[in-house]
Amino acid sequence: MIKVVKFGGSSLASAEQFAKVGKIIQADKERRYVVPSAPGKRNSKDTKVTDMLYACYALVEAEEDFRVPLMKIKDRYDTIINGLNLKLSLEEEFRKITENFKNKAGVDYAASRGEYLNGIIMANYLGYEFVDAAEVIFFDKDGIFDADKTNKVLGKRLAKTERAVIPGFYGSMPDGMIRTFSRGGSDITGSIVARAVRASCYENWTDVSGFLVADPRIIDNPQTIKTITYRELRELSYMGAGVLHEDAVFPVRKAGIPINIRNTNAPEDEGTWIVESTCHQSKYTITGIAGKKGFVSVNIDKDMMNAEVGFGRKVLAAFEENAISFEHMPSGIDTMTVFVHQPEFEGKEQAVISAIHRLAQPDSIELEGDLALIAVVGRGMKSTRGTAGRIFSALAHANINVKMIDQGSSELNIIIGVSNADFENAIRAIYDIFVETQL
Numbered sequence: 001m002i003k004v005v006k007f008g009g010s011s012l013a014s015a016e017q018f019a020k021v022g023k024i025i026q027a028d029k030e031r032r033y034v035v036p037s038a039p040g041k042r043n044s045k046d047t048k049v050t051d052m053l054y055a056c057y058a059l060v061e062a063e064e065d066f067r068v069p070l071m072k073i074k075d076r077y078d079t080i081i082n083g084l085n086l087k088l089s090l091e092e093e094f095r096k097i098t099e100n101f102k103n104k105a106g107v108d109y110a111a112s113r114g115e116y117l118n119g120i121i122m123a124n125y126l127g128y129e130f131v132d133a134a135e136v137i138f139f140d141k142d143g144i145f146d147a148d149k150t151n152k153v154l155g156k157r158l159a160k161t162e163r164a165v166i167p168g169f170y171g172s173m174p175d176g177m178i179r180t181f182s183r184g185g186s187d188i189t190g191s192i193v194a195r196a197v198r199a200s201c202y203e204n205w206t207d208v209s210g211f212l213v214a215d216p217r218i219i220d221n222p223q224t225i226k227t228i229t230y231r232e233l234r235e236l237s238y239m240g241a242g243v244l245h246e247d248a249v250f251p252v253r254k255a256g257i258p259i260n261i262r263n264t265n266a267p268e269d270e271g272t273w274i275v276e277s278t279c280h281q282s283k284y285t286i287t288g289i290a291g292k293k294g295f296v297s298v299n300i301d302k303d304m305m306n307a308e309v310g311f312g313r314k315v316l317a318a319f320e321e322n323a324i325s326f327e328h329m330p331s332g333i334d335t336m337t338v339f340v341h342q343p344e345f346e347g348k349e350q351a352v353i354s355a356i357h358r359l360a361q362p363d364s365i366e367l368e369g370d371l372a373l374i375a376v377v378g379r380g381m382k383s384t385r386g387t388a389g390r391i392f393s394a395l396a397h398a399n400i401n402v403k404m405i406d407q408g409s410s411e412l413n414i415i416i417g418v419s420n421a422d423f424e425n426a427i428r429a430i431y432d433i434f435v436e437t438q439l
Protein backbone atom coordinates (compact mmCIF):
# COMPACT_ATOMS: atom_id res chain seq x y z
CA MET A 1 0.00 0.00 0.00
CA ILE A 2 1.14 3.51 -0.77
CA LYS A 3 0.33 6.66 1.11
CA VAL A 4 1.00 10.13 -0.21
CA VAL A 5 1.65 12.68 2.50
CA LYS A 6 1.44 16.42 2.05
CA PHE A 7 2.71 18.79 4.72
CA GLY A 8 1.55 22.39 4.92
CA GLY A 9 3.69 25.44 5.57
CA SER A 10 3.21 25.58 9.33
CA SER A 11 4.29 21.91 9.52
CA LEU A 12 7.57 22.89 7.87
CA ALA A 13 8.23 26.35 9.25
CA SER A 14 11.29 25.43 11.34
CA ALA A 15 13.79 22.65 12.07
CA GLU A 16 11.64 21.55 15.03
CA GLN A 17 8.63 21.18 12.77
CA PHE A 18 10.73 19.29 10.18
CA ALA A 19 11.77 16.88 12.92
CA LYS A 20 8.12 16.18 13.78
CA VAL A 21 7.41 15.57 10.11
CA GLY A 22 10.39 13.23 9.86
CA LYS A 23 9.05 11.16 12.75
CA ILE A 24 5.60 10.97 11.20
CA ILE A 25 7.00 9.75 7.89
CA GLN A 26 9.29 7.21 9.51
CA ALA A 27 6.46 5.85 11.65
CA ASP A 28 4.76 4.33 8.59
CA LYS A 29 6.68 2.63 5.77
CA GLU A 30 3.73 3.20 3.45
CA ARG A 31 4.33 6.96 3.50
CA ARG A 32 6.44 6.82 0.36
CA TYR A 33 5.72 10.06 -1.48
CA VAL A 34 6.02 13.39 0.26
CA VAL A 35 4.70 16.73 -0.99
CA PRO A 36 5.97 19.74 1.00
CA SER A 37 4.74 23.34 1.02
CA ALA A 38 7.11 26.26 1.51
CA PRO A 39 8.00 27.18 5.11
CA GLY A 40 5.06 28.97 6.70
CA LYS A 41 4.79 31.18 9.74
CA ARG A 42 6.65 30.20 12.93
CA ASN A 43 4.46 32.53 14.98
CA SER A 44 1.65 34.98 14.32
CA LYS A 45 4.04 37.85 13.52
CA ASP A 46 6.14 35.84 11.10
CA THR A 47 5.93 35.97 7.27
CA LYS A 48 5.43 32.95 5.02
CA VAL A 49 8.34 32.32 2.67
CA THR A 50 5.92 32.42 -0.30
CA ASP A 51 4.89 35.95 0.69
CA MET A 52 8.55 36.92 1.07
CA LEU A 53 9.20 35.62 -2.44
CA TYR A 54 6.29 37.58 -3.92
CA ALA A 55 7.54 40.74 -2.21
CA CYS A 56 11.08 40.09 -3.39
CA TYR A 57 10.00 39.59 -6.98
CA ALA A 58 7.96 42.81 -6.86
CA LEU A 59 11.32 44.55 -6.34
CA VAL A 60 12.74 42.72 -9.36
CA GLU A 61 9.87 43.98 -11.48
CA ALA A 62 10.31 47.50 -10.18
CA GLU A 63 14.01 47.28 -11.10
CA GLU A 64 15.00 47.75 -7.48
CA ASP A 65 17.66 46.00 -5.44
CA PHE A 66 16.32 42.63 -4.26
CA ARG A 67 19.48 41.13 -2.77
CA VAL A 68 18.77 41.83 0.90
CA PRO A 69 15.22 40.38 0.91
CA LEU A 70 16.48 37.36 -1.03
CA MET A 71 19.22 36.79 1.54
CA LYS A 72 16.57 36.93 4.28
CA ILE A 73 14.79 34.07 2.50
CA LYS A 74 18.06 32.16 2.28
CA ASP A 75 18.51 32.70 6.01
CA ARG A 76 15.18 31.00 6.71
CA TYR A 77 16.31 27.91 4.83
CA ASP A 78 19.81 27.96 6.33
CA THR A 79 18.31 28.08 9.82
CA ILE A 80 16.33 24.93 9.03
CA ILE A 81 19.36 23.19 7.48
CA ASN A 82 21.56 24.03 10.46
CA GLY A 83 18.86 23.08 12.96
CA LEU A 84 18.66 19.65 11.33
CA ASN A 85 22.47 19.30 11.14
CA LEU A 86 22.33 18.59 7.44
CA LYS A 87 25.36 18.74 5.19
CA LEU A 88 23.61 20.69 2.50
CA SER A 89 24.31 24.05 0.95
CA LEU A 90 21.81 26.07 -1.05
CA GLU A 91 24.54 28.49 -2.21
CA GLU A 92 24.45 27.30 -5.81
CA GLU A 93 20.61 27.25 -5.89
CA PHE A 94 20.46 30.86 -4.70
CA ARG A 95 23.04 31.87 -7.28
CA LYS A 96 20.76 30.41 -9.99
CA ILE A 97 17.68 32.06 -8.50
CA THR A 98 19.44 35.45 -8.43
CA GLU A 99 20.39 35.04 -12.05
CA ASN A 100 16.88 33.96 -13.07
CA PHE A 101 15.37 36.88 -11.17
CA LYS A 102 17.65 39.23 -13.07
CA ASN A 103 16.41 37.63 -16.28
CA LYS A 104 12.80 38.15 -15.16
CA ALA A 105 11.87 34.48 -14.91
CA GLY A 106 8.36 35.45 -13.81
CA VAL A 107 6.36 35.82 -10.63
CA ASP A 108 5.26 32.17 -10.66
CA TYR A 109 8.86 31.04 -10.91
CA ALA A 110 9.70 33.25 -7.94
CA ALA A 111 6.83 31.96 -5.79
CA SER A 112 7.55 28.33 -6.68
CA ARG A 113 11.07 28.48 -5.25
CA GLY A 114 9.57 28.27 -1.76
CA GLU A 115 8.39 24.72 -2.33
CA TYR A 116 11.32 23.81 -4.58
CA LEU A 117 13.96 24.62 -1.96
CA ASN A 118 11.95 23.09 0.87
CA GLY A 119 11.66 19.93 -1.24
CA ILE A 120 15.43 19.77 -1.62
CA ILE A 121 15.89 20.05 2.14
CA MET A 122 13.15 17.50 2.84
CA ALA A 123 14.63 14.97 0.38
CA ASN A 124 18.08 15.40 1.89
CA TYR A 125 16.72 15.03 5.44
CA LEU A 126 14.70 11.89 4.68
CA GLY A 127 17.15 10.31 2.24
CA TYR A 128 14.38 10.28 -0.40
CA GLU A 129 14.84 11.13 -4.07
CA PHE A 130 13.99 14.70 -5.12
CA VAL A 131 11.70 14.95 -8.14
CA ASP A 132 11.30 18.50 -9.44
CA ALA A 133 7.60 19.20 -10.02
CA ALA A 134 8.52 21.10 -13.21
CA GLU A 135 9.40 17.74 -14.79
CA VAL A 136 6.22 15.91 -13.85
CA ILE A 137 3.35 18.39 -13.35
CA PHE A 138 2.13 20.09 -16.52
CA PHE A 139 0.00 23.03 -17.59
CA ASP A 140 -1.09 23.64 -21.18
CA LYS A 141 -0.18 26.71 -23.20
CA ASP A 142 -3.16 28.60 -21.73
CA GLY A 143 -2.01 27.82 -18.22
CA ILE A 144 -4.70 25.21 -17.54
CA PHE A 145 -3.59 22.15 -15.58
CA ASP A 146 -3.05 19.19 -17.96
CA ALA A 147 -4.35 16.26 -15.92
CA ASP A 148 -3.85 13.51 -18.51
CA LYS A 149 -0.28 14.31 -19.45
CA THR A 150 0.64 14.82 -15.81
CA ASN A 151 -0.93 11.57 -14.70
CA LYS A 152 0.96 9.62 -17.37
CA VAL A 153 4.38 11.18 -16.90
CA LEU A 154 4.19 11.40 -13.12
CA GLY A 155 2.88 7.84 -12.78
CA LYS A 156 5.73 6.49 -14.91
CA ARG A 157 8.36 8.55 -13.14
CA LEU A 158 7.29 7.53 -9.65
CA ALA A 159 6.92 3.87 -10.61
CA LYS A 160 10.71 3.91 -10.90
CA THR A 161 11.15 5.60 -7.54
CA GLU A 162 10.52 3.81 -4.27
CA ARG A 163 10.44 6.99 -2.15
CA ALA A 164 10.40 10.57 -3.35
CA VAL A 165 9.79 14.18 -2.44
CA ILE A 166 7.82 16.20 -4.99
CA PRO A 167 7.48 19.90 -4.12
CA GLY A 168 3.94 21.26 -4.12
CA PHE A 169 2.31 24.28 -5.75
CA TYR A 170 3.89 24.36 -9.23
CA GLY A 171 4.58 22.68 -12.53
CA SER A 172 5.65 23.79 -15.99
CA MET A 173 4.13 25.08 -19.23
CA PRO A 174 4.93 23.62 -22.67
CA ASP A 175 7.62 26.31 -23.15
CA GLY A 176 9.29 25.32 -19.86
CA MET A 177 8.09 28.38 -17.93
CA ILE A 178 7.13 27.66 -14.32
CA ARG A 179 3.47 28.03 -13.45
CA THR A 180 1.86 27.80 -10.01
CA PHE A 181 -1.60 26.76 -8.90
CA SER A 182 -3.57 29.35 -6.95
CA ARG A 183 -2.54 30.06 -3.34
CA GLY A 184 -2.60 27.01 -1.10
CA GLY A 185 -2.07 24.86 -4.20
CA SER A 186 0.32 22.33 -2.66
CA ASP A 187 -2.84 20.52 -1.58
CA ILE A 188 -3.63 20.04 -5.26
CA THR A 189 -0.17 18.65 -5.99
CA GLY A 190 -0.60 16.10 -3.20
CA SER A 191 -3.87 14.99 -4.68
CA ILE A 192 -2.38 14.70 -8.17
CA VAL A 193 0.50 12.60 -6.86
CA ALA A 194 -1.91 10.35 -4.93
CA ARG A 195 -3.88 9.71 -8.11
CA ALA A 196 -0.76 9.06 -10.20
CA VAL A 197 0.63 6.41 -7.83
CA ARG A 198 -2.85 4.97 -7.06
CA ALA A 199 -2.34 5.59 -3.38
CA SER A 200 -4.53 3.91 -0.80
CA CYS A 201 -4.88 7.23 0.94
CA TYR A 202 -3.84 10.88 0.67
CA GLU A 203 -2.79 12.25 4.04
CA ASN A 204 -2.91 16.01 4.25
CA TRP A 205 -0.99 17.15 7.34
CA THR A 206 -1.72 20.60 8.66
CA ASP A 207 -2.03 22.37 12.02
CA VAL A 208 -5.58 21.37 12.95
CA SER A 209 -6.98 17.93 13.73
CA GLY A 210 -9.41 17.96 10.82
CA PHE A 211 -12.59 19.80 9.99
CA LEU A 212 -14.72 21.06 12.82
CA VAL A 213 -18.50 20.82 12.96
CA ALA A 214 -18.64 24.63 13.16
CA ASP A 215 -16.33 27.63 13.09
CA PRO A 216 -14.28 27.80 16.34
CA ARG A 217 -14.44 31.60 16.23
CA ILE A 218 -18.18 31.27 16.82
CA ILE A 219 -18.46 28.02 18.82
CA ASP A 220 -16.13 27.28 21.73
CA ASN A 221 -14.26 24.04 21.17
CA PRO A 222 -16.46 22.57 18.48
CA GLN A 223 -16.43 18.82 17.81
CA THR A 224 -14.25 17.40 15.04
CA ILE A 225 -15.88 15.77 12.02
CA LYS A 226 -14.68 12.17 11.82
CA THR A 227 -15.93 11.34 8.32
CA ILE A 228 -17.32 13.60 5.63
CA THR A 229 -18.21 12.84 2.02
CA TYR A 230 -16.88 14.87 -0.89
CA ARG A 231 -20.38 16.14 -1.59
CA GLU A 232 -20.92 17.26 1.97
CA LEU A 233 -17.58 19.01 1.94
CA ARG A 234 -18.52 20.82 -1.23
CA GLU A 235 -21.76 21.98 0.36
CA LEU A 236 -19.72 23.20 3.30
CA SER A 237 -17.15 24.90 1.12
CA TYR A 238 -17.42 28.11 3.17
CA MET A 239 -15.94 26.09 6.00
CA GLY A 240 -13.10 24.23 4.33
CA ALA A 241 -11.41 27.51 3.46
CA GLY A 242 -7.97 27.56 4.99
CA VAL A 243 -7.81 23.83 5.69
CA LEU A 244 -7.91 22.26 2.23
CA HIS A 245 -7.78 23.88 -1.22
CA GLU A 246 -11.13 23.29 -2.91
CA ASP A 247 -9.56 21.97 -6.11
CA ALA A 248 -7.62 19.34 -4.19
CA VAL A 249 -10.55 16.96 -4.07
CA PHE A 250 -10.93 16.46 -7.83
CA PRO A 251 -7.93 14.26 -8.71
CA VAL A 252 -8.37 11.85 -5.79
CA ARG A 253 -12.12 11.82 -6.04
CA LYS A 254 -11.85 10.59 -9.61
CA ALA A 255 -9.68 7.75 -8.41
CA GLY A 256 -11.74 6.91 -5.31
CA ILE A 257 -8.89 7.73 -2.92
CA PRO A 258 -9.84 9.05 0.53
CA ILE A 259 -8.21 12.12 2.03
CA ASN A 260 -7.23 12.13 5.67
CA ILE A 261 -6.70 15.56 7.23
CA ARG A 262 -4.16 15.22 10.07
CA ASN A 263 -2.42 17.42 12.58
CA THR A 264 1.39 17.49 12.57
CA ASN A 265 1.32 18.83 16.14
CA ALA A 266 -1.02 16.08 17.36
CA PRO A 267 -0.24 13.04 15.19
CA GLU A 268 -2.16 10.70 17.49
CA ASP A 269 -5.44 12.42 16.53
CA GLU A 270 -7.33 10.53 13.88
CA GLY A 271 -8.32 13.71 12.03
CA THR A 272 -11.05 13.87 9.42
CA TRP A 273 -11.61 11.36 6.63
CA ILE A 274 -12.98 12.73 3.37
CA VAL A 275 -14.53 9.90 1.39
CA GLU A 276 -16.67 9.25 -1.66
CA SER A 277 -19.32 7.42 0.29
CA THR A 278 -19.64 5.83 3.70
CA CYS A 279 -22.01 3.77 5.77
CA HIS A 280 -20.62 5.42 8.93
CA GLN A 281 -23.42 7.40 10.48
CA SER A 282 -22.20 10.71 11.78
CA LYS A 283 -22.59 11.05 15.52
CA TYR A 284 -25.10 13.84 15.07
CA THR A 285 -27.75 14.14 12.38
CA ILE A 286 -25.75 16.94 10.83
CA THR A 287 -22.16 16.72 9.66
CA GLY A 288 -21.37 20.41 9.76
CA ILE A 289 -22.60 23.98 9.77
CA ALA A 290 -20.94 26.72 7.79
CA GLY A 291 -21.88 30.10 6.52
CA LYS A 292 -20.84 33.43 5.23
CA LYS A 293 -21.94 37.02 5.56
CA GLY A 294 -22.29 39.57 2.80
CA PHE A 295 -25.02 38.57 0.40
CA VAL A 296 -27.71 40.54 -1.39
CA SER A 297 -31.07 39.11 -2.38
CA VAL A 298 -32.50 40.37 -5.64
CA ASN A 299 -36.25 39.78 -5.42
CA ILE A 300 -38.05 39.81 -8.73
CA ASP A 301 -41.81 39.87 -8.99
CA LYS A 302 -44.07 39.37 -12.01
CA ASP A 303 -47.68 38.31 -12.25
CA MET A 304 -48.09 34.97 -13.99
CA MET A 305 -44.33 34.36 -13.87
CA ASN A 306 -44.95 30.65 -13.56
CA ALA A 307 -46.60 30.52 -16.98
CA GLU A 308 -43.97 32.52 -18.83
CA VAL A 309 -41.58 30.27 -20.68
CA GLY A 310 -37.98 31.47 -20.50
CA PHE A 311 -38.42 34.01 -17.68
CA GLY A 312 -35.71 32.51 -15.51
CA ARG A 313 -33.27 32.38 -18.37
CA LYS A 314 -33.83 36.05 -19.20
CA VAL A 315 -33.28 37.07 -15.57
CA LEU A 316 -30.10 35.06 -15.33
CA ALA A 317 -28.86 36.55 -18.60
CA ALA A 318 -28.90 39.95 -16.86
CA PHE A 319 -26.47 38.60 -14.27
CA GLU A 320 -24.37 36.90 -16.91
CA GLU A 321 -24.08 40.14 -18.93
CA ASN A 322 -22.59 41.75 -15.86
CA ALA A 323 -20.28 38.83 -15.09
CA ILE A 324 -21.94 38.09 -11.74
CA SER A 325 -22.29 34.52 -10.50
CA PHE A 326 -25.15 33.68 -8.20
CA GLU A 327 -25.14 31.61 -5.07
CA HIS A 328 -28.75 30.44 -4.65
CA MET A 329 -32.03 30.96 -6.42
CA PRO A 330 -35.17 30.11 -4.44
CA SER A 331 -38.45 30.86 -6.18
CA GLY A 332 -42.20 31.17 -5.61
CA ILE A 333 -45.07 31.07 -8.06
CA ASP A 334 -44.73 34.69 -9.16
CA THR A 335 -41.41 35.52 -7.53
CA MET A 336 -37.84 34.63 -8.04
CA THR A 337 -34.95 35.55 -5.79
CA VAL A 338 -31.33 35.53 -6.77
CA PHE A 339 -28.67 35.60 -4.05
CA VAL A 340 -25.39 37.23 -5.03
CA HIS A 341 -22.22 38.27 -3.24
CA GLN A 342 -22.59 41.82 -2.01
CA PRO A 343 -19.02 43.05 -2.72
CA GLU A 344 -19.21 41.73 -6.28
CA PHE A 345 -22.72 43.10 -6.86
CA GLU A 346 -22.59 46.54 -5.27
CA GLY A 347 -20.79 48.37 -8.06
CA LYS A 348 -23.04 46.82 -10.70
CA GLU A 349 -26.46 46.87 -9.06
CA GLN A 350 -28.07 49.51 -11.26
CA ALA A 351 -26.70 47.89 -14.41
CA VAL A 352 -28.19 44.56 -13.33
CA ILE A 353 -31.57 46.08 -12.46
CA SER A 354 -31.87 47.80 -15.80
CA ALA A 355 -30.76 44.65 -17.63
CA ILE A 356 -33.46 42.61 -15.85
CA HIS A 357 -36.07 45.22 -16.82
CA ARG A 358 -34.89 45.23 -20.41
CA LEU A 359 -34.70 41.44 -20.76
CA ALA A 360 -37.55 40.14 -18.59
CA GLN A 361 -39.97 43.06 -17.96
CA PRO A 362 -40.77 42.19 -14.34
CA ASP A 363 -43.38 44.11 -12.29
CA SER A 364 -40.89 45.01 -9.59
CA ILE A 365 -37.40 44.38 -8.32
CA GLU A 366 -36.37 44.79 -4.71
CA LEU A 367 -32.94 44.48 -3.21
CA GLU A 368 -32.06 43.50 0.32
CA GLY A 369 -28.44 43.60 1.42
CA ASP A 370 -26.43 42.59 4.50
CA LEU A 371 -27.66 39.03 4.49
CA ALA A 372 -25.84 35.92 5.61
CA LEU A 373 -26.24 32.38 4.32
CA ILE A 374 -25.84 29.35 6.55
CA ALA A 375 -25.53 25.83 5.22
CA VAL A 376 -26.57 22.98 7.51
CA VAL A 377 -25.21 19.86 5.89
CA GLY A 378 -25.43 16.17 6.64
CA ARG A 379 -25.88 12.88 4.83
CA GLY A 380 -27.86 11.81 7.92
CA MET A 381 -30.62 14.31 7.12
CA LYS A 382 -32.01 12.14 4.36
CA SER A 383 -33.05 9.40 6.72
CA THR A 384 -34.08 11.54 9.67
CA ARG A 385 -37.44 13.13 10.14
CA GLY A 386 -37.80 16.56 11.63
CA THR A 387 -34.39 18.02 10.87
CA ALA A 388 -35.86 21.17 9.34
CA GLY A 389 -38.32 21.44 12.20
CA ARG A 390 -35.53 21.33 14.74
CA ILE A 391 -33.50 23.95 12.90
CA PHE A 392 -36.37 26.40 12.65
CA SER A 393 -37.66 25.97 16.16
CA ALA A 394 -34.10 26.52 17.43
CA LEU A 395 -33.89 29.71 15.41
CA ALA A 396 -37.32 30.85 16.58
CA HIS A 397 -36.32 30.28 20.20
CA ALA A 398 -33.21 32.36 19.60
CA ASN A 399 -35.42 35.16 18.23
CA ILE A 400 -33.95 34.93 14.77
CA ASN A 401 -35.99 35.83 11.74
CA VAL A 402 -35.42 33.45 8.82
CA LYS A 403 -35.40 35.30 5.52
CA MET A 404 -34.87 32.43 3.14
CA ILE A 405 -34.95 28.63 3.18
CA ASP A 406 -33.60 26.40 0.46
CA GLN A 407 -33.34 22.64 0.73
CA GLY A 408 -31.28 21.04 -2.00
CA SER A 409 -32.99 18.18 -3.80
CA SER A 410 -30.28 15.86 -2.53
CA GLU A 411 -31.61 16.38 1.00
CA LEU A 412 -28.01 16.82 1.96
CA ASN A 413 -28.26 20.44 2.93
CA ILE A 414 -30.58 23.15 4.12
CA ILE A 415 -29.56 26.71 3.35
CA ILE A 416 -30.89 29.43 5.58
CA GLY A 417 -30.74 33.17 4.95
CA VAL A 418 -30.65 35.49 7.95
CA SER A 419 -29.48 39.06 8.41
CA ASN A 420 -25.75 39.55 8.94
CA ALA A 421 -26.42 40.66 12.50
CA ASP A 422 -28.04 37.32 13.37
CA PHE A 423 -25.36 35.17 11.76
CA GLU A 424 -23.36 34.10 14.82
CA ASN A 425 -26.41 33.56 17.01
CA ALA A 426 -28.07 31.47 14.34
CA ILE A 427 -25.03 29.19 14.09
CA ARG A 428 -24.88 28.87 17.88
CA ALA A 429 -28.56 27.96 18.05
CA ILE A 430 -28.24 25.27 15.38
CA TYR A 431 -25.05 23.82 16.85
CA ASP A 432 -26.66 23.73 20.23
CA ILE A 433 -29.73 21.83 19.15
CA PHE A 434 -27.84 19.17 17.18
CA VAL A 435 -24.57 18.78 19.01
CA GLU A 436 -24.83 20.06 22.58
CA THR A 437 -28.29 18.79 23.40
CA GLN A 438 -28.23 16.03 20.74
CA LEU A 439 -31.98 16.01 20.47
Ligand code: ASP
Nearest residue numbers: 037038050183184185186
Ligand atom coordinates in the same frame (compact mmCIF):
# COMPACT_ATOMS: atom_id res chain seq x y z
N1 ASP B 1 3.18 28.12 -0.51
C1 ASP B 1 2.01 28.34 -1.28
C2 ASP B 1 1.12 29.37 -0.61
O1 ASP B 1 1.50 29.95 0.38
C3 ASP B 1 1.28 27.08 -1.60
C4 ASP B 1 0.89 26.24 -0.41
O2 ASP B 1 1.37 26.48 0.69
O3 ASP B 1 0.09 25.33 -0.59
O4 ASP B 1 0.06 29.63 -1.09
